[in-house]
């Protein structure tokens with residue numbers, strides 16, 4: 001696969017007034033392949049925006065080597081700019097006196113797109129984001145969610161090879177966030193060779209949306225892999241949760257018969273017991289189910305528990321994500 | 328190359344469009360207020376000159392000054408400070424991020440600004456001619472138009488040059504501009520001939536293209552105008568040089584500002 005983005009030994013230092021310089025990105029290395037949705041996941045202040053600004057030619061790296069679409073961010077700025085676009089969640093841009101359509105047309109002109117073609121794309125994407133009916137609404141009359149969708153359309157109509165999204169669902173409600181994620185998936189699947197690099201501090205979003213994720217914390221890359229591999233990497237064990245009707249003598253019997261770790265929590269008030277299993281292999285579960293049924297215990301619920309990215313973060317950083325954010 | 332030119336033109340037109348549309352959607356009160364304001368200042372000077380029995384050509388001189396005033400205010404408040412506003416509005420990052428040159432964007436809003444000002448300037452001119460019964464002589468309309476356009480280009484060149492400085496220094500520069508507006512307006516001879524300043528001072532204020540432009544136009548539009556500083560042909564030549572130099576500096580400054588922005592993480596980021 002071709003590399004859409006190459007980051008080598010990237011470092012960015014901010015000089016500050018009356019304070020020591022601050023290293024926002026430190027010795028970072030990763031590649032993004034063509035066709036991927038790649039996520040930068042990290043708590044507030046991790047350095048996500050800094051990385052995305054460097055990749056989108058808005059900021060120079062202090063050290064290191066960065067290529068976007070095969071072009072060097074230092075020397076080939078113009079070549080990069082014509083094949084990328086960047087949309088920042090929560091941004092408000094444009095002019096209040098313009099309508100949605102006019103505003104999008106204006107931005108398309110900065111990419112030299114012929115007006116007829118621009119209008120065609122505007123119609124297409126406004127329909128996709130369900131905003132076509134608002135095409136003649138003035139920009140200053142839109143709600144936050146609408147603005148966010150318009151911003152996304154601004155990024156899509158220039159048909160970038162590489163699309164950068166900085167916190168694309170920031171401040172949106174559940175439904176708004178879902179719509180935005182759907183659009184991103186649709187867009188990337190629409191044509192080959194498109195790439196998305198997005199930042200987020202929502203674990204579930206990264207998990208659902210991204211082909212690969214780079215977890216970053218305090219300017220350092222902590223891990224980079226597919227969500228599945230990241231989750232698998234923290235533990236070889238398989239977790240299951242089973243609820244059965246409450247029965248007093250459950251405990252000992254199972255502890256002796258099972259190859260793995262078992263813990264049982266009783267909820268007599270509900271008449272239930274919750275069995276948590278940690279097994280070396282998936283197929284161990286078959287034995288366990290057999291034992292349960294032999295005892296005549298009805299299985300009320302059965303669930304395989306996957307580790308979350310949250311667990312991955314805790315394992316790698318040694319602290320909870322929110323604790324890092326509150327720092 | 329063709330692609331570059333096309334991109335430049337499209338960008339300039341798109342940004343110019345916002346200004347033109349703004350002119351027509353902005354409420355009429357605003358237009359009336361700014362025209363009335365310009366007219367009243369002009370009237371003050373006309374009556375002042377008439378009360379001291381100054382020659383009638385002084386009224387015509389004031390009229391030309393009044394006509395050019397909207398352009399000057401536009402240069403100061405809608406061109407020079409505009410990039411700073413664009414940054415505050417979050418548009419600067421988008422234009423820098425795009426393949427379009429920042430200079431095309433700036434040119435677009437400049438030309439749009441000229442258009443806005445022309446509406447006001449023409450209204451003021453017509454009211455002035457009508458109310459004060461001022462007579463202008465036009466020997467050759469095309470010479471007048473060309474000299475006028477060259478003056479405008481040089482004047483807006485100053486605005487474009489200053490836009491980078493405003494962007495860079497933000498609010499401090501703003502204060503400087505507010506303080507400078509009145510003295511500079513007066514010094515550039517909107518309401519009297521700069522010749523009265525004497526050679527040295529007149530040369531200094533000639534650095535403001537408005538001064539030379541006004542002086543040249545007065546020579547072309549007033550009968551037997553004696554109070555000119557330099558011959559209008561010389562002034563036009565100087566204005567052309569200013570136009571070229573200012574535009575060159577403006578473009579260099581824009582590039583420089585972008586470099587600094589990228590190195591020091593300033594300007595394109597809001598609230599910083």
Ligand SMILES: Nc1ncnc2c1ncn2[C@@H]1O[C@H](COP(=O)(O)OP(=O)(O)OP(=O)(O)O)[C@@H](O)[C@H]1O
Nearest residue numbers: 014016022024043044045046047048049050051592
């Ligand atoms: N211009 C600047 N000058 C000094 N420090 C800065 C500057 N911009 C960012 N920083 C600091 O660099 C660190 C990383 O910032 P960055 O915006 O890249 O983080 P982020 O991961 O995008 O965070 P968030 O989730 O809050 O958007 C932060 O501690 C921030 O305070």
Ligand SMILES: [Mg+2]
Nearest residue numbers: 048049050166
């Ligand atoms: Mg950020």
